[in-house]
Amino acid sequence: MEMRVAETNLHRAHTQAARRGSLPESAQVEAGSEALDRRGMRSVITRGSAIFYEGDPADWVYKVVSGAVRTSKLMADGRRYIADFLFPGDFFGLNDRTYRTFTAEAICDAIIVRWPRHVFDGAVADDPRLGRFLLTMLCGGLSVAHDRMLLLGRKTAVERIASFLVEMAARESRDRIELPMTRADIADYLGLTVETVSRILTQLKTDRVIQLAGPTHVTILDEAALRGIAEGG
Amino acid sequence: MEMRVAETNLHRAHTQAARRGSLPESAQVEAGSEALDRRGMRSVITRGSAIFYEGDPADWVYKVVSGAVRTSKLMADGRRYIADFLFPGDFFGLNDRTYRTFTAEAICDAIIVRWPRHVFDGAVADDPRLGRFLLTMLCGGLSVAHDRMLLLGRKTAVERIASFLVEMAARESRDRIELPMTRADIADYLGLTVETVSRILTQLKTDRVIQLAGPTHVTILDEAALRGIAEGG
DNA sequence: CGCATAGTTGAACTCTCTCAACAGCCGTGG
DNA sequence: CCACGGCTGTTGAGAGAGTTCAACTATGCG
Numbered sequence: 462m463e464m465r466v467a468e469t470n471l472h473r474a475h476t477q478a479a480r481r482g483s484l485p486e487s488a489q490v491e492a493g494s495e496a497l498d499r500r501g502m503r504s505v506i507t508r509g510s511a512i513f514y515e516g517d518p519a520d521w522v523y524k525v526v527s528g529a530v531r532t533s534k535l536m537a538d539g540r541r542y543i544a545d546f547l548f549p550g551d552f553f554g555l556n557d558r559t560y561r562t563f564t565a566e567a568i569c570d571a572i573i574v575r576w577p578r579h580v581f582d583g584a585v586a587d588d589p590r591l592g593r594f595l596l597t598m599l600c601g602g603l604s605v606a607h608d609r610m611l612l613l614g615r616k617t618a619v620e621r622i623a624s625f626l627v628e629m630a631a632r633e634s635r636d637r638i639e640l641p642m643t644r645a646d647i648a649d650y651l652g653l654t655v656e657t658v659s660r661i662l663t664q665l666k667t668d669r670v671i672q673l674a675g676p677t678h679v680t681i682l683d684e685a686a687l688r689g690i691a692e693g694g
Numbered sequence: 695m696e697m698r699v700a701e702t703n704l705h706r707a708h709t710q711a712a713r714r715g716s717l718p719e720s721a722q723v724e725a726g727s728e729a730l731d732r733r734g735m736r737s738v739i740t741r742g743s744a745i746f747y748e749g750d751p752a753d754w755v756y757k758v759v760s761g762a763v764r765t766s767k768l769m770a771d772g773r774r775y776i777a778d779f780l781f782p783g784d785f786f787g788l789n790d791r792t793y794r795t796f797t798a799e800a801i802c803d804a805i806i807v808r809w810p811r812h813v814f815d816g817a818v819a820d821d822p823r824l825g826r827f828l829l830t831m832l833c834g835g836l837s838v839a840h841d842r843m844l845l846l847g848r849k850t851a852v853e854r855i856a857s858f859l860v861e862m863a864a865r866e867s868r869d870r871i872e873l874p875m876t877r878a879d880i881a882d883y884l885g886l887t888v889e890t891v892s893r894i895l896t897q898l899k900t901d902r903v904i905q906l907a908g909p910t911h912v913t914i915l916d917e918a919a920l921r922g923i924a925e926g927g
Numbered sequence: 928c929g930c931a932t933a934g935t936t937g938a939a940c941t942c943t944c945t946c947a948a949c950a951g952c953c954g955t956g957g
Numbered sequence: 958c959c960a961c962g963g964c965t966g967t968t969g970a971g972a973g974a975g976t977t978c979a980a981c982t983a984t985g986c987g
Contacts, residue, residue: 469833469836534840534844536844536848536925536926537925537926537927538926540848540926541848542840542843542844542847542848544840544843556833557829557830557833562837562840563840589822589825592822592825592826592829593825595829596790596825596828596829596832597790599829599832599833599836600702600789600790600832602836603702603832603835603836603839604795606836606839606840606843607767607775607777607795607796607839609843610775610777610839610842610843610846611767611769611775613843613846613847613885614775614846614882614884614885615769615773615774615775615882615885617942617943618942618943643964643965643966644965644966644967645965649847649848651847652846652847652848653943653944654943654944654945655965655966655967656943656944656945656966656967656968657942657943657944658966659966659967659968660943660967660968662967663967663968675952676951676952676965676966676967692769692770693769693770693771693773694770850974850975851974851975876932876933876934877933877934877935878933886975886976887975887976887977888933888934888935889934889935889936889975889976889977890974890975890976891934892934892935892936893935893936893975895935896935896936908984909933909934909983909984
């Protein structure tokens with residue numbers, strides 16, 4: 462299995478979507494993933510430490526085994542943009558550049574697998590199905606990116622938080638959400654501040670839309686309402 | 695030449711970047727474009743009218759010959775997000791879905807060429823170089839998308855406008871910029887309002903960074919300053 | 928000439944940010 | 958065992974960037 466792609470990530474959810482969709486080869490691609498996992502190198506990353514930095518050579522491709530990872534970018538004055546949160550099964554660090562355009566850090570203690578980039582390059586060159594698979598994945602990523610640009614450009618703070626919770630719930634495929642990232646991470650992901658994130662979460666709690674049990678546990682009480690808020694209803 | 699991709703666009707600038715870059719086949723892909731143009735159907739689109747709407751079947755792939763096109767999305771309450779502006783040489787309407795996820799409209803009177811989607815699909819299936827070419831294009835698009843998410847999530851209004859002008863100047867490859875789109879289009883592209891766009895353009899004019907000759911003509915007087923503002927200097 | 932559309936400018940407002948204080952949790956060390 | 962410091966999260970009050978509402982100008986087209 463090979464992935465020579467832009468600095469991008471493949472969510473397990475996207476992979477599942479592709480399998481449900483029109484691409485027969487995606488199932489076969491997945492079938493090879495166990496063997497692939499065995500070929501990769503495993504690393505344990507402690508909470509907060511970096512897997513790679515913006516500007517590093519892009520020599521490896523990664524997959525999250527356990528824990529969670531964030532990819533981010535910094536402006537010169539320290540403003541931060543979080544590109545993505547990665548959970549078990551998600552690929553990251555795929556790149557068509559020689560150097561990293563993002564930093565990747567472990568949000569909590571995590572285990573990752575990694576493969577040398579040329580292994581992926583070779584596999585893609587050999588198997589045209591992989592190329593098509595990648596195209597589909599990239600298209601999915603681009604579609605998600607456009608949804609997020611709409612969010613960042615036009616949605617209010619409540620709508621952003623609601624959208625975020627809906628997204629996270631979809632990726633955990635249940636109503637009980639674990640949020641391993643800090644409020645600051647969420648803020649930088651949604652273009653808000655820590656305080657606003659905190660305030661709006663308590664507001665949603667007050668409105669009986671969600672339930673909060675500690676900072677990391679969120680339960681969706683009224684999914685319809687949450688989706689309604691997310692879409693600006 | 696074939697392009698079965700997400701709802702996305704290929705800027706001529708990206709194509710040029712690819713040619714400068716590591717892909718030898720991109721030149722060959724381009725070499726075939728004249729022949730391709732002859733095989734396509736030409737249409738004249740009058741200012742303001744749609745080429746396709748969100749939800750339409752995605753049967754064709756398009757290229758701008760003259761004029762300019764915008765792709766956009768609407769929220770239920772009318773808030774609009776502009777995904778892209780397309781200029782002569784840019785492809786658009788590439789899609790891996792059966793239906794459109796954007797609306798495409800002519801910003802000014804425009805001529806476009808279009809090809810049935812299956813023509814592109816066939817060509818990509820036949821030529822693995824095309825697949826790789828597309829991957830590179832998509833990666834470029836994703837990279838641009840991330841830059842814009844940073845812009846929408848973390849940049850101030852002045853920084854957004856400055857970034858926009860720098861981007862447009864790059865795509866016209868000179869300091870004299872034509873802005874065929876309205877202030878509302880720019881606002882929906884940058885996540886601002888018409889009034890803010892207008893105010894900040896006059897502010898940049900007052901600061902001698904740009905020169906305005908009518909609403910559509912912008913000349914960059916101090917490119918270094920503009921780039922500095924764009925990056926938050 | 929009149930109307931519609933696009934752009935600019937002004938003034939008031941508001942959503943979110945900024946600054947600040949405080950609370951809760953956790954690991955460390957006395 | 959508790960005290961302490963550091964970090965994260967919450968909450969409050971004030972400030973500000975950008976929006977909203979509104980008036981006015983300019984341009985183009987019938």
